[in-house]
Amino acid sequence: MPQRRRNNRVAVSGATGFIGRALSNFLESNGYEVIRLKRQHFKSKKSQLRTLLKGCSVVINLAGAPIAARKWTPNYKKEILNSRINTTGVLVDAIKEMEPKPELFISASAVGIYDSYEVHDEFSTSYATDFLGTVCQAWEAEACKVQRIKDVRLCIVRLGVVLGNEGGAFPKMLRPFKLGLGAKLGDGHQVFPYIHLNDVLNAFWYIIQHETSSGIYNLVAPQMLSNLEITEAIKQRTKKSILPVIPEKILRMLLGEGANALLIGQKVVPDRLEKDGFTFEFPTIEAVLDDLIC
Template identity: 40%
Template sequence: MERKRIAVAGASGLIGGALVRSLTADGHEVVRLVRRAARGGHEVCWDPGGRYVDTAGLDGCDAVVNLAGAGVGDRRWTAARRKEIHDSRVLGTAALAEAVAALDRPPRVFVNGSAIGFYGETGDRIVDEDAPAGRGFLAELCVEWEAAAAPAREAGVRTVFARTGLVVARGGGAWQRLFPLFGAGLGGRMGDGRQYWSYIALHDEVAALRHLLAREDLSGPFNLTAPQPLTNREITAAMGRVLNRPTFFAVPQAVLRTALGELAGEVLGSQRVVPRRLLESGFAFAFPGIEDTIRAA
């Protein structure tokens, strides 16, 4: 990809930070969206809650990537936390999409974060990008999240939705909590372990985002997950093999529901999601298997 000027919202997060490092290492100019006064030309002030963006700072950008949003698994889902999770995604996306649409020189592409939570509970049924939206808080959130990008799409900007699965990394997400437990020999399956987890290595997540940025023929939803989702029981066994630790412990459903509240439903839920459109576009995974993914992390 030739040198570009790319604006990134959520640049301090796990995925956003890794994307910024990758783009910068290859010589691209990265403009970070920040929620304070901008310090120089490589920052743009915005207020996602107030739907404000300093559009002058986006002028001349070739691409805008929105990965901003409050952490889904950080805390219990109180009413206030639900609102924060919702508004940080929906209002933030609307603010950026409206800003992009208002530019005299709009970017060529708007890549907006989303999640495989879009599909809801799928059991052992394999789903790809053609599957309809599911039910529940996260599914309904993802529908609103993607719909909020409409102003950019209607303005003729190529719009892509990156429906990301469980990112395997030591620095954030679910695996940030799992690695210490398994390393101490305290890891084990959650519930009965038969629920499918659709994972992706952080390296492949970033590579996929860059693939979507570069390919001008790609738009719409793309699942960012490894080609073969596995059950929690299979992933637990792989963690034990890679870390050379026992995996005897199991967390009963009742304990998870007491500790996590409604969030336990997402941990115990099953999503067998495959990246059909990403594979059809020619994307090659560096870490398609779970053991290599864990080692990469």
């Protein structure tokens, strides 16, 4: 069994978001005291943030403007980038000045860092050169500055599309299917790297509890499926007819460059988690849909 941490005080940025809210509740239900960091805490004096972080053995960084929430105007692209870089930088600076320092810094990233051609484990360096790829690389580079601080362990979790009923992508995905308006996106061949919310929570718990865990982890389900295969699975589960396709042209009209997040997928495997013996509660899309669709 892994050793117990010196205390159970954890700070979470982005705690009001879909994943952050669920993770905060999950940690509290397992006996942790959670300090929920809000946007205003990053705009106040550094001393206030350090006070909030005081005594935390773990700092978890999930802050960032939603990727697919709206059309990518030049201003929103700046918000997507800056909300990640600035928050991460402020947290790293605060950790540098803390005494005692946290044992672990977990910083989120996304599988959008990878290109859409190769199959990627955590050691892949074939990165995308589009906007999302460059955002993820800059985001991770900011988090990696914590490695200059002695005795602070760093884990970067590259998230796929997190599926749950309480928020995020899944309710938006499911709604048109229930109305008989579901469809593949574009040609449907793009890979859809997904993961159930419960597996995300359990992966965070695994990383926190295992003191040998460090570096990069891909948080995706082991099963690799295309958008077309996901569409067919939801169709079968909802027993509804679907439309032939939502054309790429329509998606680009609605989301601009942001349509890339739906039209370009990444082939990603959770190699490190599987080799470490982590057990996925929902390893297939069938298991995910059986749980989420009532």
